[in-house]
Amino acid sequence: MMGSSINAMRRIWRFFIAFLLLTSVSAIAQNDRFDDLRQQFKTAPTDSLRLVFLDELSYSFVRENFDSSVYYAGLQKALAQAAHDSVMLAYAYKNYGRAFEEQGEMDSAIRYIEKALSVEKASHNESGMAGSYHNLGLVYDRLGNMNVAMEYYLNALEIKEKLGNPLALSSTVNAIGFVYKAQDQHQKSLEQFQKALDLLIEGEGSDNRIRGAYNNIGLAYMNLKKYDSARSYYRRSVAGIKEDDNLRGFGAFYNNMGVTYDENLQFDSALYYYTQSLRVKSRSGDKYGMSSTNHNLAVNYRRGGFPDKAIAHERASIALAKQYKFLELRMKSTDGLRESFAATNQIDSAYFYTLVWKELSDSLQRIERGETVMQLEAKYESEKKDKELALNQVTLAQQQSSLRSEARLRYLLLGGLALLTVFLVYAYRSERVKSKSNNLLQLKNQEIEEKSLELARSLGEKEALLKEIHHRVKNNLQVISSILNMQSRSTANPEMISAIQEGQSRVKAMALIHQKLYQTEKLSEIDFREYAEELVEHLSTVFSPNGQNGIVNKVAGSNIKLDIDLAIPLGLILNELISNAYKYAFEGKPEGEISVELTRTADGQLQLAVDDNGNGLPQDFSIDNVKSLGLKLVNILTRQLNGQLSFHSVKGAHFSIVLHEDRLTT
Structure with missing residues (x-):
């Protein structure tokens, strides 16, 4: 009952906020909603009101701006602790969790939601506990761990059934339906989706939620191969509204319609709906949806006899799935990439992605x-x-x-x-x-x-501390990157924007090294090839956000591990050379190839080679006289490492850096 009272109070505050906003609508335009919330927060007369406005600000920015969402969640947390408000403290932790989940940082999302759950258990807030269990289920659902997701959903369901709120209950019933869908139990999935719709109607849920229920029932019918029924429910999900009124809803509608036609082997109709879905999902910023629809487009092209066209879409799907940790989608698209390469007789690439798929499958099983x-x-x-x-x-x-x-x-x-x-x-x-x-x-x-145990504990504490240091350095570098991003939005000078973006790329290169260090068991070194693959994937996303350009990236080399003192300068060098290749090498060319290779020579030297098959270097090119900050940085870092830099321009640009490093291990 306490949880119900808290939710009722929160709804009253939200209504009061909406009333205050409506009274000033004649002076403030709709697109100034965030400024209005900030002003209401600043002028709120009590801490209780300020906490409500902070909660609204953090929640509203979750999909709009990660840095702003985390900033307001931090203010909300500090004020809630000072005011001893356990309800708002738990909401602050949940806002942290939502923000990190939207960024694909699932480990951080889980940590903050568990903190919220701990606060709610201590204060016996049953309604809040149900919400936290549900949110944990959603995160594990996205990670592909359906067993743990179902356990959390059932915990939420037990509490919500006791509280008797049909609208709250419908969301968890709906989530359980998706777990059954993932386990191919489609009849059970249909039953749960239908039950969720009945609960929404009973609780007089919003039109948008009812439309979502129609869409889910259509999805279940599609999986049961009842395509006419599926399309009927899909159309009911968007009846009477315009595309701009519900971008995410239309993105799902177009995608699901495409799947029904794909299953009926009507590939042209399916292609039309998939293309519309990708367009709408890109506008709405739905990263999971973009990854899923790119994979569906690839499947459509393969089944229609065009496996070569499927490759770019599978790469785009993998780039998003890897960045935002959609493990199941990444597995599907990796397997699809293997199938596409096999169908186009690119046997080496097909074998490589077979190995990648097996590693991902082992990870999911673990x-x-x-x-x-x-x-x-x-x-x-x-x-x-x-x-x-x-x-x-x-x-x-x-x-x-x-x-x-x-x-x-x-x-x-x-x-x-x-x-x-x-x-x-x-x-x-x-x-x-x-x-x-x-x-x-x-x-x-x-x-x-006892002394041995004490030494072991001390060593474990030091390792944990070192991991935390690397994690915090990575987070601080991400904060710097976010600050640079905010700075770029405050200027219209293209040169200034370009310089800031280059700075962000260099910060990302260093942050990625610290991320690799705290994710590995051996904290003193990283696998440079694995690091190079992630850096190249990141730069590919930066310079071709949709992942559909014609540039192919290849990373090769032996199993070489580097310590942080060598990895950071080499990472910066690699960042500059690949960025320059993307910006200048392929002007006027629809496609090309960038290759990176890190090898150890017979005499113990380390060689980093970055090549492209683009336009090549200018005839009067001299590394000592370049005006580009990036190539100056390459030259300076190479000298600091006592290395030798060489280059030539035959069928593209070719850079080679050779240095001797005693700390190198294999």
Whole structure:
């Protein structure tokens, strides 16, 4: 009941805020909504009102601007702690979680939602607990871990059924329907979606939510291969509204209509709807939807006999899925890329993506096995303790029996043989001395064991601290990147914007190194090839946001690991050379190729080569006289590493950096 009262109070505050906004609508345009909220926050007379406005600001910016959402969530958290407001403190943590989830930072999202859940449990806020369980289910759902997602959804469902709010209950029932869909239990999925619609109608839910329920029922019918019924429900989901009124809804509508035609082998109709879906999802910023529709377009081209056209769409899907950690989508698109390369007789590429798909599949299985392994370990430890207790009891009984036998024997011998008594006394004293020595030895061993445990704990704490340092450095670099992004929006000078974007790219190159360091078990070094692949993928996304240009990236090289002092300058060098290739090498060319190779030569030297097949370098090009900051930086960093920089221009630009590094390991 407490959770229901809290939600009712929050709805009253939201209504009050809406009323205040409506009273000033004649002076403030609709697109000034955020400025109006900020002003209302600044002039609010009480901390309670300020907390409500901060909650609205953070929640509103979740999809608009990550930095602003996190900023207002931080203010909300600080004020809630000062005011001892546990409800608003939990909402602040949830806003953090939503912001990080939207960025694809799922580990951070989980951490903050769990903090919210902890606050709600301590204050017995059942309504809030149900919301946090539901949000955790959504995050694990996106990670592809359906078993854990279902567990959290069922926890939320149990509380919501007790509270009796049909609208809140419908959202969790709907989410369970998607879990059944992912497990190919489509009849159960349809039943859950229909139940969610009934709850929405019972609770007089909004038109948008009811339209979403129609869309989900259509999805279930499509999976049951009842395509006419599916299209009927899809059309009901968008009936009577315009595209601009619900971009995300229309993005899903176009995509789902495309799938129904695809399954009927009507590829032209499917292609039309997929193209419309990608257009709308790009406008709405729906990253998951863009990744999914790109994959559907690729499937459409392969089934229609054009596997070469499918490759670009699968790459675009993978780029988004990798950036935002959509593991299942990344697996599907990787398998699709393998199939496309095989169909176009590019056997080496097909084999490479087969290996990548297997690694992703193993990762997903490890995630799904995680909870089961923990349960088995707990059961094993419990059984182990029970066996040890039983064994100790048997040993104690044996020892007591042995002592009684010894006592009887001693009394018998004392009564009959005095000489033997003297001998036994002597033997007893010798045993005491031996026992004392053994006890001292055991104490020494115990001290050694305790010191070893203390050293192990200390080492673990230092490793955890070092990981946290790398994580915070990465986060601080991301903050710098966000500040540069905000700065770029305050100027209209193209040169200034370009310079700021170059700075952001360099910051991202360094942040990626710190991210790799805290994600690896060995904190002192990173796998440079893996780092180079992620950096190239990032730059490809930056210079071709839709992932549909004709430039192909290749990263090759042996298994070379570098420490941070060498990885950062080499990462910056690689960033500049690839950025220059994207900006200048392919002007006037519809397609091209950029290759990166890091190898170790026979004489122990390290060689980084960056090549492209573009327009090549100017005839009067000189690395010592360049005006470009990027190439100046390449030259300076190479000298700092005591390396040798060379270049030539035959069928494109070719840069080579050779240096000797004793710290290099393989």
